[in-house]
Amino acid sequence: MSDAPLQRSNDSAQRRPATPMAQQILDRGSLLDDAKAVPNGLKAAGAVLGLGFLAVNAAIAFIVIDGRLDGEWYDFRDLGNAIARLRAELDDTSAGPWLSYWVTGVIGAVGILSFLGGFLLIGSWIERRLLARFQIRMGPNRVGPFGLLQPLADALKLMQKEVLIPLGADRMLFYLPPILVFIPAMLAWGPVPWAPNMSYLDLNVGLLYVISITSLSVLAIWMAGWASNNHYALLGSMRTVAMMVSYEIPISLSLLVVVLLTGSLNLGDIVAWQADHNIWLGALLPFAMFTFFFSSTAEINRTPNDIAEAESEIVAGFHTEYSGMKAGLFLAVELGNALLVGALLATFFLGGYSMFGLEEWIPPYLILAAKATAGYFAFIWLRATLPRFRIDQLMSFAWKYLIPLSIANVLVVAIEASIAARWDVEGIFIYGSFAIVNLGITAFAVRSWAKVVGYTPDLERPVGTRIAPRIGGLKEAKRIQAGA
């Protein structure tokens, strides 16, 4: 080799890829190449189907504009109308309200369960593929086209595994938690409004119901850790209980401000308020939205707050000893809860099924499903990116930071709510100014309270390494320390 550095040939056609890995990267075709490779017959069929789809959409658009659908039982945008009609018909029969109650209840439950079950099947796939994409790799792509049958394969695998019960475990307390943790995850979907007439449980205290039902899973996790007769599991469940209980308060406080502004605990009313005033509560209450989102990651044990199942420390935390479908249920519940929080976030802060008038064209339940999935995507994004907090950092964050700021938030929003009630000004001015004021107060309070609680500049911009001018030992180290 001469002294001159190597010249790289700039002729890209001549340059072979340097390593086998670079060759592999080049060999992978792009989507455009795949699209060009589709046979002509399929392309023609696709074109025909596409035109047909557009035609159907045009017909729907005409009907909607014409106003023929509103309120009718065949209004597919709001399946609640069909249910109401069914109930009216059944009420008229001899069996009376008893039959209508049960039939519509079963139909609604089947609807929710099939949605949830379908999501659990596809959600695992979404999570693994998306996580892989964040990590520059492929994710499951062997089982079925694009790996779509992977969740099915996982479920079958888990079902045929041996049921292991640790020697000193309390049998009943060991069997119950997987079931008990699934029940709140299902029940909390009740009050979620999918369309103006379409919520399974139209409770006047829907918000209270949601908060209380989700706290029941704490008991199940506690039971799981205790019944396993295992130090890892006990440690995991103690951490979980402490964390979940502490984060209940910020959640309740952040939802309290929602109630203050909208004046109702009914989830359908909250969404209707957002639709009427044409504003999302997340824009009005940024701090409450952030608090709800962050505290929910603690409630459902997801990163950055997944200390309870911190794989690198305590293997799997409270579900270490569970094998087979029991463990599968815990993992499924984590997924379902993530979607539930996404749906609740959408309902409270992102407008729910409303989308500034778009809900007349696209069925509102699809809009809510899209928003919930966007929330789920945000969870996966957080999981791929952030390291996890230590348990004492989590607890001090909740008690010393979130709770005082949430209380202050309640105070501020209470003042704003009374202003809105008394002054008779155009909605846009009032709520626009509230949004700006809230944003400003949030930005200021977050920074200054952080400093009060103990956030040092060293934590914010930590100092890196320095270059050693000379080699030496302790004396040299002290000299460098004193000099620099």
Next chain:
Amino acid sequence: MPAGPTQLEGHRVAQALNAALPGIATTATDEWVEVDHARVDEALRWLHDSDEFDAAQLSNLCGVDYHDHFAIVYHLQSLDRNHQVVVKARIADHEQPALPSSYPVYKGALLQEREVFDLMGVHFEGHPDLRRLFLWDGFPGHPLRKDFMGIGEGLTSGLSRFPFENKGNPDRLLNRDNVIQPDEQDVPSDWSGAAPA
């Protein structure tokens, strides 16, 4: 000659040691100084505290089995002066070797002394937690000893001759076609050497 640690002359170290602690250094060569094994911790402490040698760090603590005696070798490194002092302690007792531990002087000797105890059976007095490190408590014997029972009667570990050395041209391992031919003569391929005389 490829580079390596600057090891101080053993004679110089022995002189300084004997001046401070009389009679502690028994022999010395160009590379190392040998000290009385019963007082090795004093020697190390003196070298650690002295300004001239400044043995701040224990680079390596190792045991060697010389068939009739043991030698514990200490490589002491001075970071500020960038030199190394090699101290050896010869233990004549081959059955129950023992010498004072250097843990009070160097905390880094904690696991290295446990390793020497485990693999060679040298007992370090004053070590806070002298247990076997790699092998389990009931393991019979100390493997790195030259007379460890797995070797056999009168044999010890080592190679008496280079493998395949007697076959044909002693400087070529493989013949022209890169194939190892089976033994032409009946040369035993013993991998264990006999104990030296």
Next chain:
Amino acid sequence: MTTSAEPYVLNIGPQHPSTHGVFRIRVVMDGERIQDLDMIVGYLHRSMEKLAEERTYTQNIPFTDRADYLAAMSGNLGLCLAAERLADVEVPERASYLRVIFAELQRIASHAMANGTLVSDAGAWQTPLLYMFREREKILDLFEMTCGARLTTNYMRIGGVAFEPPDEFWPALQELVDELPERISEYEELLTQNEIFVARTRGVGIITPEDAINGSLVGPALRGSGVPWDLRKAEPYCVYDRMDFDVPIGRTGDVYDRFMVRLAETRESVKILRQAIAGIPDGPHKTDIPLALRPEPGEVYGRVEGPRGELGFYLVSDGGPAPYRFHIRAPSLINLSLLREMARGAALSDAVVALGSIDIVVGEIDR
């Protein structure tokens, strides 16, 4: 009914997602605080030192691959340097340059693994680890191109290196060296200001310089405590005395400093690689030594600055083809002496992160 609180014993390992190999710790805990910690090693003990007494020096080179399997090139280099000193063998200049290139490539790969697993232990679900593995994969491809193996390379020989790198090695190396600095900047941007990571690692596992030196700590852990000691500068071997590079040191000796030191060392390695590529002369890639190498009776302690610190080889020769005593001074084992002090009083999460920052390889601990 009276209740009492007593500490309980938690057993971490030997099979565990984060113990970096088969390594067992028994922790006595009081709630979340650690009261005492005991390490049990030996699950990977393969009696290398005993086996090496029956094999020639060249046959012992693959042992060093498997001792520290994440820094095989450095292990090979250490043994070859020690044996060359013992047998008084000269090494051609081109071989020295090649040795430097491969040792620095191995350092980058090993630091990528060490830092990646540290961030995984802190909870980041392997995303930074897989990002750092991009570069490590390219480096392992280079190794495979040259000597046929990715991990246990067995590349250095007494008197030089085993093979001349093929023609496609040099463009690939140049490409890697060109794109590494911006990749390192990417990792710095993602991780060093990430507040969760900083909160997990700042102020955790602090070791003072006095404790570090007395506890025989070496390598990036020692430099993280602020002690400027690097064997490549203190006793330059191969052609390190012609290379212009810096030694980064930390300020406080916590986990964050050790992480930053490793990251900065990766940058310095790229500098060294550039200079080595530019300055490598033509010539043979190894000298001819007699196949039946019988060094004069004597002893030698040769060492290199491996990715984990001072990797030393103590060889005693009795004039025969095999070494009389073959001892590997393993930095991972000796760096572990301070784990107990670091972990006492810390939370379990902190102990796990501190263990990750010492960067142990169990093959080297147990040999």
